Each structure stands twice: as C-alpha cells, then as structure tokens.
Amino acid sequence: MRRRDFIAGIAGSVAAWPLAARGERAERKVGVLMPAVENDAESRARIAAFRKGLREQGWAEGRNLRIEIRWALDDPNLMRRHAAELVAIAPDVIVALSPPGLAAVQRETRSIPTVFVQVADPVGGGFVASLAKPGGNITGFSAFEDTISAKWLELIKEVAPHVARVAILRNPATASSSEFLKGAMDKIAPLLGLELTPLGVSDIAEIERAFDALTGSSISGLVVMPDPLTLVHRERIVALAADRRMTAVYPYRYFAEVGGLVSYGPSSVDMWRRSAVYVDRILKGVKPADLPVQNPAKFELVLNVKTAKALGIEPPLSLLMRIDDVIE
16 A cells, blocks of 8 residues: 555544544533532542542543532632632533532522532522423432421431420521421421421531520420531531430431431432433533433431430331441
C-alpha cells in the first residue's frame, strides 16, 4: 500500500467514528453542595454511593467527569457562599443536599440543571411545581412521604407504652419540611394518647438549652426531625436524650449507629446512588423538567439493643420481627 493511501484510510476511519464516542472524552462538570461535615462517616458513605452510581453509568473522574464538592456544615452563610462558587464554575449539573442546600443553589441559578437529594417537601418548599412534573431546572429525590412521621409516634408507643408526652426537635429554618411531616403526627397523637411539644432549635447552643428545659418535666418521648442541623450534631443529641432517659425515635439509621434507641426512615445511601442516574440522564441531554421527583424506595428500621438495655426497655416481639438491622 502506498503511503498516501494509508494516511487517507486512517483519516477516513477517524472521520467515521461516532460523534458520541469522541464526545465521551470531553470532561463534564458536576457540582455538589453538602450541608454536612466532610470527614463524617455518613457523609463519606453518601458521596461514595454517588460516585459508584456514576461509575456504573460510565462516568469516570479524571477521564470524562470532574466533581466539585463544597462542604457547608449547617451554616447558612457558608451554604450561600459555596452555592455561588459552584454556579461560578458553570457545572453541567448541580447536586444539592437538603432544603437549605437546595434553597442556596436556587437563589444563585434558575438555569443550571439541579438534582436535589433528601428534601422532605419539594412542592411545599417552592422548589418544584409538582412531583410528577417538576418544571424549571430542578428535580430530584424526596426524603419522606408525610405519613412516615405518624409511624415515629407509633414506634414510641410500641416501645414504651407509658410515654404520654413527646418533644419534637425541629429547626424553624426548615419549617416547610417539619410542618410537612408534623401534620401526620398532629392527627395521630390524640389517637395514641400523646401530647406533642415542639422544640425549635437553630444551633448547638439552642439544642443544649432545649434539653435543659426538659429537666424535671414529664416529657419522656422524643422525635428528632431530619435536618442538616440534627445530622451534624447527632452524637450530642443522642447523648442528651440518653442522659434524660428519653424514648427517642430518629429519622435515619446513622442516629442509631451512634447510640440512638430506634430509627425508621429511608436509606440515604440508596438515594445518593439513585441520584447518580438522574445526573447521568441530564448529562446526556434530558431536561430536569422531564424527570419526575422520586420518593424513597428503600426504608430501614434499626434498633440499638445496647441503648434499649440501658433504658430498661424490652422491645416487643411485634417490633423485633420487623427490624431490618440490630446494632449491639
């Protein structure tokens, strides 16, 4: 074969390569806003699940993908600053954790596709028009259905039938989420013979004062609402509940892992893995408006046996038969 024919053949082959195959080499950018602690075990598990989900869809960091993560603890000012930083680098998609994280991103952009994870009431929070047709540039994964909060109260009565008064630890800054969940509790509480007392807290100092105010009261039950604040300070919240020998129910398993009595809620790790599928679809051209908001698919009922023993609680057989995981 003559040299010029060989070169012409190679050139023709390159031209025939599918554009999509050549486009895979272009690096895409994904921004992630995490109102959480970077070196926290739960945070690491969530990001690991997200990265694994993206790899399963064919994305590899350093080859065709770049992930920019910003950690904001539970600090609203830090969330706003990091949201602005992420928008400034013009990512193809932004992923935001929790209502405060999503609100910070929404203030900065109404055009960059955004996938939220663990937002209790995305419609009531004003983030999407509806679950089926979110509209705009935002879609994602709802953290809870509103009826789950009734099950938290049922668990308290099942574990400790003597409890008559229950404190609800909530962050007023995320009122849309807590009100969304509290509605079902307000309905079922009289049927269970329970009186509810909301405790509004916005930082660790207020958490400490709220538990101090419970000293000497007849409130012996506790429900901790999901929020970046309670995630970041979960170990202290669990310790304070244990000091006051409260029958406490938590929304995620990571509370039970640090000593919380019982938790019932969706698998946060599963939601982060599934969020990678939506990021993949958006990177391939699907609009967020065409991706319905999804509810949790996997739930976990977790009991900390050591804590139950310390409180003198013998979990009933009806509960033990439903437990997904036991921590000793």
